Amino acid sequence: MSAPSTPLRLGIAGLGTVGIGVVKIIQAHADLLAARAGRPVQITAICARDRQRNRDADLSGYDWVDRATDLATREDVDVVVELIGGDEGIAKDTMELALDNGKDVVTANKALLAIHGQALAERAEAAGRVIRFEAAVAGGIPVIKTMTESLAGNRIRRVMGVMNGTCNYILTRMQSAGLPYETVFEEARQLGYLEADPTLDVGGIDASHKLAILSSIAFGTRVAFDGVEIEGIERVSIDDINRAADMGYRIKLLGVAQMTARGLEQRMSPCLVPADSPLGQLEGGTNMVVIEGDAVGQIVLRGAGAGEGPTASAVLSDIIEIARGVRMPVFGQPAAGLASPQPARTAVPAAYYLRLTLADKPGALAKVATVLGDGGISIDRMRQYGHESGEAPVLIVTHKTTPEAIEHAMEVLPRTGVITGEPVELRIEEV
Numbered sequence: 425m426s427a428p429s430t431p432l433r434l435g436i437a438g439l440g441t442v443g444i445g446v447v448k449i450i451q452a453h454a455d456l457l458a459a460r461a462g463r464p465v466q467i468t469a470i471c472a473r474d475r476q477r478n479r480d481a482d483l484s485g486y487d488w489v490d491r492a493t494d495l496a497t498r499e500d501v502d503v504v505v506e507l508i509g510g511d512e513g514i515a516k517d518t519m520e521l522a523l524d525n526g527k528d529v530v531t532a533n534k535a536l537l538a539i540h541g542q543a544l545a546e547r548a549e550a551a552g553r554v555i556r557f558e559a560a561v562a563g564g565i566p567v568i569k570t571m572t573e574s575l576a577g578n579r580i581r582r583v584m585g586v587m588n589g590t591c592n593y594i595l596t597r598m599q600s601a602g603l604p605y606e607t608v609f610e611e612a613r614q615l616g617y618l619e620a621d622p623t624l625d626v627g628g629i630d631a632s633h634k635l636a637i638l639s640s641i642a643f644g645t646r647v648a649f650d651g652v653e654i655e656g657i658e659r660v661s662i663d664d665i666n667r668a669a670d671m672g673y674r675i676k677l678l679g680v681a682q683m684t685a686r687g688l689e690q691r692m693s694p695c696l697v698p699a700d701s702p703l704g705q706l707e708g709g710t711n712m713v714v715i716e717g718d719a720v721g722q723i724v725l726r727g728a729g730a731g732e733g734p735t736a737s738a739v740l741s742d743i744i745e746i747a748r749g750v751r752m753p754v755f756g757q758p759a760a761g762l763a764s765p766q767p768a769r770t771a772v773p774a775a776y777y778l779r780l781t782l783a784d785k786p787g788a789l790a791k792v793a794t795v796l797g798d799g800g801i802s803i804d805r806m807r808q809y810g811h812e813s814g815e816a817p818v819l820i821v822t823h824k825t826t827p828e829a830i831e832h833a834m835e836v837l838p839r840t841g842v843i844t845g846e847p848v849e850l851r852i853e854e855v
């Protein structure tokens with residue numbers, strides 16, 4: 425290992441929003457970082473697809489290389505900072521080559537870790553190197569360090585969170601402006617909030633990558649993105665947002681992971697949460713992660729989940745950690761000791777929100793009540809709205825029941841002949 429006064433030399437791959445944010449912090453806070461790390465932190469070489477782009481930062485002091493993989497083999501680079509993104513291709517090649525060449529790696533790449541995390545962790549440990557990725561989950565929120573360090577003495581019971589700012593922006597904007605999904609989706613696109621492939625955001629995939637990484641750390645299991653039950657926000661309508669609000673709830677794209685006797689449940693889906701809860705009050709592009717430990721109880725972390733400053737702040741925390749000589753196993757414990765999780769479909773009971781449109785005729789509601797009763801589903805609250813052209817919109821909040829019972833009821837209800845349109849069910853998560 426380097427002597428304490430030896431500079432830590434970085435090769436930065438990717439000069440998009442986050443990469444430039446990292447360069448700016450290193451330039452602006454050089455003294456502060458050196459004092460905290462006990463040694464200077466320097467950028468040696470950089471790489472980006474387009475050299476000519478105006479990046480609003482002075483890059484003249486750094487060597488440009490043509491390919492990110494060139495950074496991985498340079499003698500004068502100790503840490504490769506991978507900010508390219510993507511779960512295959514150049515990002516993966518660069519990371520693997522860096523580890524094989526004795527470099528530590530700092531990355532913001534949640535997709536790569538969610539899909540290849542175990543192999544990369546084993547590779548890093550075989551090479552005696554570290555991979556740090558605070559920026560990969562919930563941007564500026566220090567959730568990885570909170571879980572691997574501050575909560576290391578706890579058995580984690582449950583991790584959940586809103587971890588895609590774009591979806592939270594869309595859902596809260598639909599509510600505040602009373603606009604339909606399609607209109608707000610287009611607004612988000614114009615504002616540049618959406619990933620190049622928007623299904624990563626609105627399809628719940630980006631948030632599921634993050635959830636899978638947190639699950640691994642929380643439960644000491646191999647990262648298992650394939651085991652996440654994923655539903656995005658595309659089917660959330662302004663009607664449901666308004667009706668849920670009437671009943672005292674907000675709709676959030678919520679990730680929940682918990683270890684049960686049946687296995688590891690990981691779910692990303694639109695859920696109702698109480699409007700007055702911390703999650704219910706989360707507005708705009710902000711993220712929130714809730715961690716429950718047996719000793720500590722509940723921890724709530726809230727902050728910016730994306731953007732230049734917040735994400736670069738997280739990257740710098742990893743760089744300083746490495747500069748200080750702190751060596752952390754990738755997922756909080758040696759990769760060989762991570763258990764293979766048994767994926768389980770969600771079975772933990774919850775209350776459910778049902779929105780049905782009934783034919784406005786005698787006995788319609790009785791038929792619905794019979795289906796629910798026969799399925800062992802008990803009604804907690806119910807509200808019927810103004811009748812429109814022979815149809816009666818009805819909202820039901822159930823007592824706690826199993827997802828299986830709800831799925832069955834959703835299959836049977838359309839066969840009663842009294843439901844018009846698609847019945848909607850959304851889980852109500854206790855927070």
Ligand code: HSE
Binds near residue numbers: 588590
């Ligand atoms: N598209 C992501 C979000 C960016 O909206 O949260 C950070 O992963």
